[in-house]
Amino acid sequence: MSISRRKFLRQTAYVTSALAGASSLSACGIFDKDPQGNESAKEDAPRPVTQDKQxxxxxxxxxxxxxxxxxxxxxxxxxxxxxxxxxxxxxxxxxxxxxxxxxxxxxxxxxxxxxxxxxxxxxxxxxxxxxxxxxxxxxxxxxxxxxxxxxxxxxxxxxxGTTGLAYNVKAVNSIIGEEPTDWSYLWEHKSKLRITLVNDPREVMGMALHILGHSYNTKEPDKIEKAFQKLRELMPAIANFTTDAWRDPLSSGDLMICMAFSGDAISLARQDPNIKYILPNSGTSIWTxxxxxxxxxxxxxxxxxxxxxxxxxxxxxxxxxxxxxxxxxxxxxxxxPDDLKAIKALEPTEGMIKLSDRITKLDPEVLQIYEGFWTRLTTGLG
The missing domain is CATH 3.40.190.10 (Periplasmic binding protein-like II)
Known part of the structure; x- marks a missing residue:
């Protein structure tokens, strides 16, 4: 069972009830129901406070x-x-x-x-x-x-773990003619791409902040707004904001590129040689x-x-x-295993680490700024 990075990073102030509204392809049946959406793995049974040491x-x-x-x-x-x-x-x-x-x-x-x-x-x-x-x-x-x-x-x-780009090699090469190396590829080819971004405001807004030269943990409202405006440019190419339900559409070629968390993407790449996972050249988010x-x-x-x-x-x-x-x-x-070691993006190099960022805890009032722009982005309110 893979772990969704959304579940690693979700913070208490996030509002996610409206996040599913921005999908065009989901309405066409390309996206199945999130396989982990209703998953409840937590155990509610009380555990004994006084225990034997065995x-x-x-x-x-x-x-x-x-x-x-x-x-x-x-x-x-x-x-x-x-x-x-x-x-x-x-x-x-x-x-x-x-x-x-x-x-x-x-x-x-x-x-x-x-x-x-x-x-x-x-x-x-x-x-x-x-x-x-x-x-x-x-x-x-x-x-x-x-x-x-x-x-x-x-x-x-x-x-x-890392956040990067999973892509269908055949689909990308047949339509674009070259494979992605950085986040900028999404903007350069937005008129031809069908993509998904993860259902995680800190990751997506952070990525846009990063390519604008700012920290993933920026607290300044004007910089956060500029990241929102940058992401709006991508909207025609975005099929959905989803963390989990991109795997089958990507393998089939219905999607071309998906922003993904490393465990999910590398697991798929180990099963399907037509799927690759890369870390963007300009850096990304890294987490433990x-x-x-x-x-x-x-x-x-x-x-x-x-x-x-x-x-x-x-x-x-x-x-x-x-x-x-x-x-x-x-x-x-x-x-x-050798097949896992062969995936270059499994672990970031020292150079990649220097270019990348770690998402940190933000104060609730700052998170509210992110939430506001995120809701506008994912619901198409502009």
Whole structure:
């Protein structure tokens, strides 16, 4: 099961009820119903606050808690049984932990990078005991000093993702004659293209801000408005704003290019050789998924054992293979399957990282500005 990046980045102030209104092709039946639209993977059953040390309760994205090979390997190695519950957004996880007052019953969580900052500020995370994590030496040092958690005090980054362009090679070459290399391609060929953009205001508005020379996290209203005007120029080419329902239309050639999150796009490219995924030359957004221990965790020792286990190169390689994300584990990079390693866009180069940005948490009043322009864009209000 792939993870939608929309679910990684969704923030509480987003208003998404009107987002489906801007589709022309969906009305023609090209787009199926979002396969994850009604998905509710979260587990509502209460977990025991007082637990035996032979059971570890994990709250995370489905790709982590459903990987039976990894779960069973941990139990075999440690004797600790794993019980996993899934959530479908960072905010669902945050709300559950806040409501519990530190007594959620979970000892491991998987917050995305921006959520680590928010949870740290709310004092919802327990500091890591690095003495219990000898395998931390397997993590590339640059990922242990990211802005959301300098020095990896509260979290360990496990998966690396990007946002880029997935495209149908035959369709693009037959109609345009050249393949895309940057975001600017969308504007240069807008009269001939059929595309989708992700259903995520921060990603889409951020992309437009980026090509105008501004940060994905711009707070200035005039710059945000200019990004909106830039995106309006693309409207004739945009078939839909969708994060998930582009795969089949892209493979069939009904769509030519789709803005996509790396795990989704690379998974499709591994199945269909006519699909490619690239990172735009001018840069893009980069993000990470982390492991952390919530405040009040009852099995601290088991939680550290889990984190240390996941940092084993062979385990990290299995996780990367399962979700088609890049890995922060420097040793695991050589152990992932050849077909995955062959995809150049799996992980950004150092040069690409310097050109790119990380989406960070914004204040509610700034988010409202983004929302206003996003609603105008996706509903065609102009």
């Amino acid at each position: 059971t570890l309760y994990i709250y995370g994205w489905s790709t982590y808690i459903n990987n039976q090979e990894v779960l069973e390997g941990f139990t075999k190695e440690t004797g600790i049984k794993v019980v996993g519950d899934a959530y479908d957004s960072n905010e669902v996880m945050l709300a559950k932990l806040e409501a519990s007052g530190g007594r959620s019953g979970y000892s491991i969580i998987y917050p995305s990078d921006y959520m680590v900052t928010q949870m740290r500020d709310k004092k919802l995370l327990a500091p890591l005991n690095k003495k219990l994590l000898p395998n931390i030496s397997n993590i590339a040092s640059n990922y242990l000093d990211l802005p959301h958690d300098r020095g990896a005090v509260f979290s360990i980054p496990v998966s690396l 998924d982390t492991m952390a221990i919530p405040r009040g965790a009852s099995n601290i020792e088991g939680a550290h054992a889990w984190i240390n286990y996941v940092m084993k190169p062979e385990v990290a390689a299995k996780i990367s293979d399962a979700n088609s994300f890049g890995t922060t584990n420097k040793i695991a990079k050589s152990m992932i």
